[in-house]
Structures are given as structure tokens and as C-alpha cells.
Amino acid sequence: MIKLQINGMAVEVAPGTSVYEAAKKVSVKIPVLCKHPDLDHTAACGICVVRNKQNGRMLRACSTPADNGMDLSTEDPEIVQTRRSVLELMLSKHPNECLTCHRNQNCELQTLAADFNIHREVLDNITPEIPVDESTKAVTLDARKCISCGRCIQVCQENQNVWALSFVDRGIKTRIAAAGDIPLAESPCVRCGQCSAHCPTGAIVEYDESEATWELLRNPDLYCVVQIAPAVRVAIGEAFGFPAGTNLTGKTYAALRRMGFKAVFDTNFGADLTIIEEGTEFIQRFAHGKGELPLITSCCPAWVDFMEKYHTDMMPHFSTCKSPHEMVGALAKTYYAEKNKIDPKKIRVISIMPCTAKKFEIQRSEDMSSSGTQDVDISLTTRELARMIKQSGIDYQTIPESQPDHVLGAYTGAGTIFGATGGVMEAALRTAVHLITGEKLAKVEFEQTRGLQGVKEAKLMVAGQEVRIAVAHGLGNVETVIKKIREAKAKGEPLPYHFVEVMACPGGCVGGGGQPYGVTDELRLKRAKGLYSEDTAGIWRNSHDNPYIQELYRDFLDKPLSEKSHHLLHTHYKSRPTYQR
Amino acid sequence: MSTTETKAPAAKPAGTPPDAISLIAKRWKNKRGSLIMALHDVQETFGYVPREVALKLAPQLGVPVARIYEVVTFYNYFKLEAPGRHVISVCMGTACYLKGAPEIKERLMAHFGIKSGETTPDKEWHLQDVRCIGCCGLAPVVTVNSKIIAKVKPADIVTAVTALYTPKEG
Amino acid sequence: MPKLTPKDLDVLRAKSVVIKTTISVGLSSCGIAAGAEAAFAALGEEVKARGLDISVRRVGCAGMCSMEPLVEVAVPGQPTVMYGNVTADDARKIIAEHLVGGKIVKALQVQTVNELAVCAFGDNSKPAPAGGPKQYRIVMRNCGVIDPESFDEYVARDGYQAVKFALTDGSSDAIIEQLRISGLRGRGGAGFPTHMKWDLTRKAVGEERFIICNADEGDPGAYMDRSVLEGDPHAVLEGMILGGFTIGAKLGIFYIRAEYPLAIERVEKAIKQARANGLLGQNILGSTFSFDCEIRLGAGAFVCGEETALIASVEGKRGTPRPRPPFPSVKGLWDQPTMINNVETLANIAQIINRGGAWFAAIGIGKSTGTKVFAVTGKVKYSGLVEIPMGTTLREIVMDIGGGAAEGNVKAVQTGGPSGGMIPANLLDTPVTYEHLQQLGSIMGSGGMIVMDDRDSVVDLARFYLEFCVDESCGKCAPCRIGGTQMQRVLEKIAEGKGDDTDVAALRRIAQAMQKASLCALGQTAPNPVLSAMKYFPKEFESRLKKSTPAAAV
Ligand SMILES: Cc1cc2nc3c(=O)[nH]c(=O)nc-3n(C[C@H](O)[C@H](O)[C@H](O)COP(=O)(O)O)c2cc1C
Ligand code: SF4
């Protein structure tokens, strides 16, 4: 153990602990800005300076390992003055537009400026004019607000392995941009939004479509319906002061109703449906040899985009299932419209997603307009919804819970857990094992798929046959899985896996790029726990037990993988060449 | 004042064999971290780092395009646009600065009607600053492609530079 | 070519050089820039045309930059004669009048009125007699003496004897011990004891180890390293081999700035020659030690002289520094223990091994032992390279060796380049040591020494350095990236006569944040020139404030 003194207090920490972490142990909070718990420290900002009392020098708390015998001071007047000067410098190259900024009241820079009593702009403002990049229609880049902390770049390059974002130029001209200052949409960006989730400021935010949504809602001729994704319900509360992981499904339904939606659906229904279709697809490939193995999940659009850009040889392995919200969208404008005798042309489907990539997905290809018009009209992030609720004068804290509308609102625990990494796999296994063995599962949990390990592998025995599975989350982790598959195929060896789940965001959708800010592993686990608790508490835990799904097949789709379901619920893939990452 | 030729690499004109990129990639591919060396080769071959070349080089070297641009825009030596045929570099190192480099630069900018870092519209002249070429004893120093003009007086610089103009071939 | 054994090396060394008339021409880049190649060609043609038995040879940098092109004539039995500012016509005249006619061309002869001339082209690596020459050459002992492209000439001057010692009788312990005794400190600027760095890297845990020669020489107005690499590349290479041996590295890397094509070429040649002679590659001199070197080029970024930025650059990335610890000696290139040394530091090593640490420690004063090379430029009469024992005063360097101001009076001297400070003329009696310079708010730096005369404005020079730091800031950390630019704006306002006291306060405030919160020494030291100018020339600053007129016209 390492022993040191911080502000005169003795601290003991394990070797390798940073001074910042060590200080936490004695309730000393050192301000940080460029540091994020998901990432390696870059030590870029200079806010976290503390003093080494032995030599009088200042050092960076975020990146300096605690050392035996250190005697540190964290708050002497010069330290505070230095931090304040650094902030003043940052603000002098920042458009101080808090009132009109997405991050207003939720911005790490703004908070620090307030904490440090910065009440005057002492230096000339030298913010350069750099045009806003909205080309992806998923994330918006406003490089003027960037403080060059490097978090987004580290996420995009290392954690996600996409290499869309980079720093260009140097010195005072340093800025974030896609390689060679091209629009982000022309880069390899897969719109996962992880950059926005890790940015401390308003420099990268979701492409905001709340105004467009209000327009639709205000139009009396339209019939707006809405659906919420699994991961939204356990995160949205954070915007209203609820503890992370609180399940707020009912309140969210109620709020959406007050906002004027004619019907409130649940994407979990779509998740159940995905499982039936995808589970059947799996059995076709696994038990009947029709199609390539391993089967790879396709409900994450960022992952689909990534595959279409860089791993097109995996195309035949992909499940042809659309993502759950697209299924709901297509059914809302067909099945639901038919049942309730509503002119589908008047229906507008809004999805509330943890995700920025869904904003891109809804226009990905003509398959996304299987109902005749675009199946999902607008996809909003959890963050956008939270703001809209606040605008509409809804007291979210006290609003009584509400129920979803049928026939697209009922769901099972299997659908709920879609929102966490491993959830899709677990849900699919529940149904697939049932379909293969014809038996009711004694234990529905497959715990091997849970948790935050980057790649989770497991072997199961199903009806005397070994089923090998893998679950990867965070695109940077996918490469190892794909490599294994490719190598086995090339050598003609037995496949390493039969079924693979991939989610682009670390932790799966609970850690999605459109979720409330401040995500850490701790938060991801809490959100996931919220989902798993709902699963455990529910009556129906297998997608095939959802009576509305059974009704859907009986009244409308006929059977899984029928012609109609192919048309409405499945998609095709094509290569989307871009430059080499 | 004196004018002399050195062995400094000069920008070669375009019209290079199509497989130049593969050759460069082959030369550096198996050397760890050799991106900057490969880019030096690119710039020597093409005179700058054209986007098509960056896009082709990246997969061959196994380096992300984003990394190439991060590097190219970081280092002053690399250019993203073709410079003019005659590259005038005014040394802005301390010795040259004290001995009149700022005035030399002013005169050249006024004469060619461009700022430092720019190229004349006819692509004949490119003006840039350099940070000390290590000939401070001969300050102030200006180079035109591989020719060095040393100990020059501001009043004479335009004549000295234009005297080094070489007409286009063909 | 057969690989040499330790014995072959001695044979080669002893091979007596045929004594005949030689004409040496300084052909380093600035010699060439001054026209030395024309003189060299003319000498060759003339000798050939007249059928003379005279060798016309290329040598490196002698340090007398203001008199380039330099030609030295050595006739056996006569004192050598040095000619300066030699054109092609002058060269032909020298052949005709001196070598054929036997009469020195007085008009072209360099007058030995100043120390610079006294030292040129000779070998004064013996201790300087009292009252004798102020220069003392260890690092530059071969510069201007041997043909830098000749392996044999280097060997004839004790070259690779230290490597032979290390591989036969020596050990890494013995080398580190001599370095410890010598008191050698890094010449790249910070002055960290070299033996400690070598020992730390040697002891660090790693799968492989690297040694890097820092030849980025970014300080504008300094060219010591270039001259050494061009004038005596094998001496630096020998230092690399010794370092590689001591720490157990297999690979050494020369990181050379791209602006130095001739230095690159000469180092490349030296590496090839060493490889061909078995001094690089597998089983050096027949021992079990294997080591090789390669060259990596900079690409125009001053910050890449900083160790961690240099490593990033060698790894093919943007040259942005990272926090230390971990220090490169523990976690450097490819996360392995890496030792980074400056060119001049390395050029000292073989001499220390050959002559012993105690010999080195006897030169200099206090904790600053040995010599230091300075590039004395600016408004000095004789600009050039000088190598002086540590402890020599600034006055001796600037006035005695450099001949004082070319016009007017010396106003101040800037050492340490953009990280250093201005030292006013009344402090010229300060001895040059790491400690003394630091006390004055400047630093030793890598060896740039810029002389200002009384027509120069310190405000403008401070602006110049600040602008340099702003241009060269890597942009990674906020204090340096934005602080530099804001300081520059405020300083500009002051220089234009529009500033007031609040602006001076702002300058100090930003400077404090930069010094305390910048990630690397570039940002931490960038305010130094401004602060030292404010400290020593407060009146000049005040006179620039609102409603006053500029003090000095430039
Ligand atoms: C901004 C900056 C630039 C530097 N430039 C150089 C340089 O050009 N050459 C050099 O040898 N050291 C340079 N240094 C110092 C090196 O980081 C390092 O201390 C030195 O190479 C170590 O070698 P030494 O121990 O032999 O001095 C620079 C440091 C900084 C902070
Ligand atoms: S990024 Fe933060 S500090 Fe900047 S304008 Fe937005 S809210 Fe304000």
C-alpha cells in the first residue's frame, strides 16, 4: 500500500491509484474536466493541479500516481487562482452562449465556471468562427464550444475503433473534425453518439428534433403515436432527480400522453417480436442448416452501419430482423391502423430511444419505409424527451403512472432486458431453447451474458447439442469476435460461435449515446439492474408468452418469417464503402 | 550577400509513376510507427500530401486516415495543397529575426501580393516562414527551393529572389 | 567489407597518416550556404590542372561562421594558415600565390585578433594554458579537423576506442561509474545528471529498451547539434553505441529535424560505415553485444524536442507530450524503457570513457562540469560556435570570443531560446553554469546565445519568442494553448502603446497559470522571455504603456 498526506490527512491507497482518486478517499474533491472514468487520462486541461509541498511544484492530480511519502496540498490560494485562471482562459476561447446551449445547466464547463466564481470576462473573447456540422443528422458538432479535452476522440478512436473524429491542426487552431475537415457524414462515423455522451460541453450533442416533433404534435390532422425503448425507462429519471436505474415506465407513458400523443406503445413489444423472428431464424440456421452461422444480431444500427462499412463479409451472418422500434413503426402504420381504422397516412410514429444512431436508421434504406411511408418518422433521444417533458409543464415527479396502449404496448421481461448488453442474447436463448426442446424453461436466466466484461463467451447444452455464444459491446470489442469467426472460416475449423450479440455502446443501450449525461460503469450497472428487476418482477418472462404477439401472428402476420413479416419486419444489407478507418 | 545551392530536397513536379504510393507503403509498412517517414516520402514525390494519396496510403500502411490527417495537420513540414513551383522560405529564427527577417518578409509579401503560407494565383511562387535552418551565422537567410540566399539586405531581397526564377519547361 | 576485431581497430588507428600538404575546406551546411562548394571545386580543379601533389579535403564545422567559406592550408613544417570569406577566384589565388608561390595571401588570411580565430581548425583538446585561448574543445574536437565522411579519419583520432574498451575490458557498471565521476549533465537543456538517467533506464523493467538521440534542435538561432552531426557524426554514434551497451538496448534512433538534410546524410553515412566495419549490427567487434541504429525525421514541430512528444512522433503520431511520471526511462517508446539524450551529451561520452571521468570533472566549476557549446549569434561581431569550459563568464564569450557588438553596445544576451531569459549587459560577468543562469531567471538551454545591441527592443524580442511558442504550442493543454495566445495579444497591445497597468497585471496572471498548469516545459517556460524582459527592463516596458512613445526604435 502507498501512504501519503493530502491536506494534512493520512491516506492509504493501492499502488497505481491516482492522486485524484486518493483525495476522494478523504472527501477531497479535486475539480477535473478532461478526465472521464471510462477513459485513459489525457491530462489536457490543467484544472486538477495540486501542490507537492515538498518541492512546491504543481502536478496534475488526474494523471499522477500517488507515491509513498507524498505531501500534497489541494486548495491553497495559488492553486485556486491557477485553476481559476485556466478556466478564464478556456472561457476566453469559448462562445459563452449558455442560455441557448443544449448543455445549459448540464455542462461540466459551466458548472466549474460557476463553482469558481467567475463573474467577469477578463480577457478578449477569441472564439473562432467554425461552422456547425449537422451532416449526420444524428450528432451535431459545434467545434467552437470544444475545449480540446480529447475525450470524444479517445472514445471514437480507441473505445469504438471507428476513427471518425480526430484533432486537426495544432496550437490555438487545434480543433475536432473528421479526417481532413470533411463533413462528419462522409467519414466512417456510425452515429453511435458516444462522443456526445463523453463530451463535457455542448460541443457534440444529439441532432435535436424536438421542435420537429412539437410541430407534428401540434398538427390537428395528424395522429401521433409514440414508443419508448427499453433503456429509456431506467435512465430518464436521472434528468428529474430520480436515482439512476429507477424504472419510470408508467410516468413516462403518462407524460407522453399529456404531451399529446394519441397512442403510447412500447418498443419492448417490438423486442419480443424481434425475438420470435430472430429466434426462428436462429433455429432455421442452427437446426435446419438454412443460412450462415453464427447468427449475428442486428438491432443496433450503429453496429449495422459499422458492419456495412468495414465487415461486409459478415453480411450473410446478420439477422435480417429490423430493430424493434422499426418493427413497431411498421406495424403501427399497418396492423394498428387497420385494427383501429385509422388512415395510415395520418399516423406519425415517434420513437424515444437511448440512441443517436436510430436517427440515422429511420432513413437507412427503402426497407425502413415498408408500410408505404417512412415507418418511424422521428427518433428522439432520452435527453430530448426529458427536455420536452420539462417544456410541457409536466410535473414528472408527481404525475400518476399510466398504461400503454394495445396492441403494440404489452411486453415481457425478455423484451425489457434488450436494453442491457447480453439482454438480446438472453431473451433469444429463452425462446430458442424453448422452440428447440419444446419444453418450458425451468430457469430463464442466462447469467453468463450479463455484466460489463467487453466480450462474454459461453457454451450451453441444448437438446444434447452445444450452442456457443458470444456477446460484445462497445465497437472496439467486436473486432476480436469477428477475427475469431473469420479465422475459423478461413481454416475450415469448427465455428467458435453459433450466435453473437453486438451492441455498439459500452454496456448496451443503457449506456447509449442519447442517454442522460454523466455515464460511468457504475451508472450503466444501475440502469441495467433496473431492467433486470423489471424482468424478474413480471409475469411474462419469455417473448413467446406475450399474448399480444400471439394475437399478432394469428390475426396479421401468420407465422414467423412469413412473407408478410419478411416485408414488414426484415431488411437487407449492402456495403457502404467509406475510406479506410 | 551570397547565393548558393544546397542539397536540400526540392519539391519535384507531378507526373510520378502510379505505383509510387505502393512503393512508399512497401518501404515503411513493416517498420513500427513509420507514418511520418512515409509522409516525407509522399511529400518528396508529390510536393504535398494529396487527399487521394492519403486515402490510398492508409490501408496499405495499416494506418487510419484520421491518423494521417492528425499528423499532417500537426507538423508544419507537411502541406495539404500543392505549393507553387518556387518555394521561398524566409528564416524567422531568432538570429535572422534580429537581423531583419521581418522586413524581408514584408517586402516579399508586398512584391508577390501574398501572405506567408500562400501561393501566387499563377502557382509560380509560394512564400513561407521557416524556423531556423541552422545557418544563423549567415543571418538573415532566405531559401528558394534548394538555393540559399545568405546575409541579404532587405532592400536587395526581391532582386535576389526573382533572379532565381526558372522558366517553366515546355 | 570484413568486420573489424578490437585488434584491427588498433591497427587502423595506428596507421600513420601520410604527411603531405593538405587544404581543408569547411563543408557544413552553412559553409556550403556561404559558397564553400565553389571554393572547394576551384581548389580541386586548380590542383589537378597544375598537377600538384596536394590533398584537397572536406572537413566539418570550425565554428567561425562569420568568416565562411573557410579554407585552411597546412604545409608540412610550416604553421597552418586560415583563409576566410574565400570565393572561387580567391581559391585559385591561394593556389597560385601560397602553394605554388610560397607566399601567404595576407588579404584573405583570418587575423587571429579574436579567440574565435585562434581556435579554428586546430586541435586544442589539451587543457588551455592560463591566459591562453578561452575555448576548449571536447565535443567539437574533430569538427573542422577530420573529414566527417571518413571512418578511418575518425578511428585515427581515437575513434571507437571507448566502444572497444566497453566490449573488452569494460562493463556497464564501469561506464556508469565514469559518467558519475565526470559529473556530466544533459546538454539538451534540463541538465539532468546523465549517469542517473543511464542507470535508471538500465534498471527499468521491460521487454526491450531503446536509446534515442535527440537531434531535433528546435531553438531558433541555435545550431550546435547540427554542426556536430555534420562535422563529427561518428562521435555521436559512438556515444549511442556506448549508451546502447550500457542500458542493454538493441536499437538506437536518431531523431533529426528534417530541416537538416546534410546532417541526416552524414549520420546515414556514418551508420552505414559503422555497420560495414562491424561496429553496428550483430556481435559488435566480435562480442556478444548486438546493436543497430536508424534515423527518424522530425517534420517541423519544436515541441517534438520534448521527450514524450518526441516519442509520440517516433511512434508516428502527433507530437503531443504526455504527463510524466511515468518517465521515458521507465515507460517510453512503445511503452518500453527508453533513454533520450541530446547530441552534445552523447558526443561527450566517448571522450569521458577514454580520458576518465576525473579528467572531465576537472573542467568547469561546481556541479557544472565539462564544456558547453554555444551558438553565439545576433548582433555580435563574430558570430559562430564556441565551446567553452563551464564557468566561463558571459562577458568572455560575448566580448572576448565574439568580439562584442558589431555596432553599438551589447544590451542583453538571451540564453535558453524561447524557454530562457534575457540577461542585461550589467550581469555579463555571470559565469555560465546551470545554477547561475537559473538564478537570473534564464536557463542554460541547449546553447543558443543571442546578442542584442542597444537598438534592439526587448519588448519586441519578447514578443518574438512568445509568438514562436504560440506557433509551436501543440495545443493539447489549455493553459499553454490559450494562455500563450492571450499573452501575445496583451503584449501586442502594450507594444502598440495601447496597454495600461491592468494589461501588465493580466500578463502576470496568465503567465502564472501557464507556468503552473501547463503540461510540458514548453508552456511552463514560454512566459520566461517576457518575464525576464519585464524584470530587467521595466522602464522599457513602462515607456510602451499608454500615452508614451516607444523607447527603442528598431
Ligand atoms: C519544448 C522542448 C523542446 C526541447 N527541444 C530539445 C531539443 O531540440 N534537443 C534536445 O536535445 N533537447 C530538447 N529538449 C529537452 C529534452 O526534452 C530532453 O530533456 C533532452 O533531450 C534530454 O537529453 P539530455 O539529458 O542529454 O539533455 C526540449 C524540451 C522541451 C520541453
Ligand atoms: S458548452 Fe457549457 S459553457 Fe459552453 S455555452 Fe454550452 S452550457 Fe455554456
Ligand code: SF4
Ligand atoms: S444567469 Fe445571468 S446571464 Fe444567465 S439568464 Fe440569469 S441573469 Fe441572465
Ligand code: SF4
Ligand atoms: S457518433 Fe460514434 S462514430 Fe460518430 S464520431 Fe461520435 S463516437 Fe465516433
Ligand code: SF4
Ligand atoms: S468535442 Fe467535447 S469531448 Fe471532444 S474534445 Fe471537444 S470538448 Fe472534449
Ligand code: SF4
Ligand atoms: S436494443 Fe437498444 S436501441 Fe434497440 S430497441 Fe432495444 S433499447 Fe432500443
Ligand code: SF4
Ligand atoms: S447500443 Fe443501443 S444506443 Fe448504442 S448505438 Fe446501438 S442501439 Fe443505439
Ligand code: SF4
Ligand atoms: S556553423 Fe558556422 S562554422 Fe560551422 S559550418 Fe556553419 S557557418 Fe561554418
Ligand code: SF4
Ligand atoms: S504546454 Fe503547450 S506544448 Fe506542452 S503539452 Fe501543453 S499545449 Fe502542448
Ligand code: FES
Ligand atoms: S483533469 Fe487533470 S488535466 Fe484535466
Ligand code: FES
Ligand atoms: S535563425 Fe535563421 S538560420 Fe538560424
Ligand code: FES
Ligand atoms: S584552436 Fe582548435 S578549437 Fe581553438
